[in-house]
Amino acid sequence: MKVYFVGAGPGDPELITVKGRRLLEEAGVIIYAGSLVNPEILKYAPPGAKLYNSASLTLEEVLAIMQEAVARGEKVVRLHTGDPSLYGAIQEQMDALERLGIPYEIVPGVSSFAAAAATVRREFTLPGISQTLILTRRAGRTPVPEGESLPDLSRHRASLCLFLSSQDLAAATAELARGYGENTPAAIVYKASWPEEKVIHGTLGDIAARSREAGIDRTALLLVGDFLAGSYQRSCLYDPAFSHGYREAKASHG
Numbered sequence: 001m002k003v004y005f006v007g008a009g010p011g012d013p014e015l016i017t018v019k020g021r022r023l024l025e026e027a028g029v030i031i032y033a034g035s036l037v038n039p040e041i042l043k044y045a046p047p048g049a050k051l052y053n054s055a056s057l058t059l060e061e062v063l064a065i066m067q068e069a070v071a072r073g074e075k076v077v078r079l080h081t082g083d084p085s086l087y088g089a090i091q092e093q094m095d096a097l098e099r100l101g102i103p104y105e106i107v108p109g110v111s112s113f114a115a116a117a118a119t120v121r122r123e124f125t126l127p128g129i130s131q132t133l134i135l136t137r138r139a140g141r142t143p144v145p146e147g148e149s150l151p152d153l154s155r156h157r158a159s160l161c162l163f164l165s166s167q168d169l170a171a172a173t174a175e176l177a178r179g180y181g182e183n184t185p186a187a188i189v190y191k192a193s194w195p196e197e198k199v200i201h202g203t204l205g206d207i208a209a210r211s212r213e214a215g216i217d218r219t220a221l222l223l224v225g226d227f228l229a230g231s232y233q234r235s236c237l238y239d240p241a242f243s244h245g246y247r248e249a250k251a252s253h254g
Contacts, residue, residue: 007109154179
């Protein structure tokens with residue numbers, strides 16, 4: 001038996017992958033991030049599965065549960081919100097499992113940044129606007145490396161999604177405005193894909209106040225960039241005048 005790190009998706013129970021759902025249905029032990037994972041997803045767990053909410057557990061306690069379950073021959077699912085590779089704190093778990101000789105596998109999930117883009121019906125990578133997406137967070141108790149502060153990143157003026165910073169939104173938007181400018185479009189997406197999802201549109205100059213008025217102070221993403229509004233160039237990929245390996249350019253009759 002092994003441990004499976006499974007991305008639960010952004011919240012909607014139907015946005016877990018087919019493989020992730022199958023593993024949940026087969027699991028003997030499920031350790032889930034209770035502060036973030038939609039409990040509705042646990043309906044896929046079999047009746048006899050043992051459920052552990054990791055919100056109140058330490059790394060050592062989580063590892064002990066994994067080790068004991070695998071020793072009993074049980075399949076373990078470690079259920080993380082979104083995709084485990086983003087702010088999932090899974091590297092330390094994987095390294096510990098390797099030291100213990102316990103096999104594991106990672107099953108990717110749909111990240112909340114993808115769900116947020118779907119909610120606002122915009123594409124992060126618009127031709128002529130931005131071909132880069134920055135996923136980041138503001139420094140807090142977990143610092144950010146040199147060169148990754150919000151003022152530094154804002155100089156790129158790329159599309160940006162800010163995680164884990166909604167409680168410091170006024171400070172975060174002020175820092176981002178140094179490079180983007182206060183008039184840059186911004187949006188707050190609260191609990192993307194959940195039933196209680198909310199979207200607030202504005203600019204870097206006013207989105208913090210709008211969010212505060214709506215009572216949003218956690219579980220929200222900040223989207224920033226010109227991809228949220230305005231004109232853009234048509235994609236070359238589907239342009240009749242553009243040739244590629246699967247299609248010849250069509251002559252213009254204009």
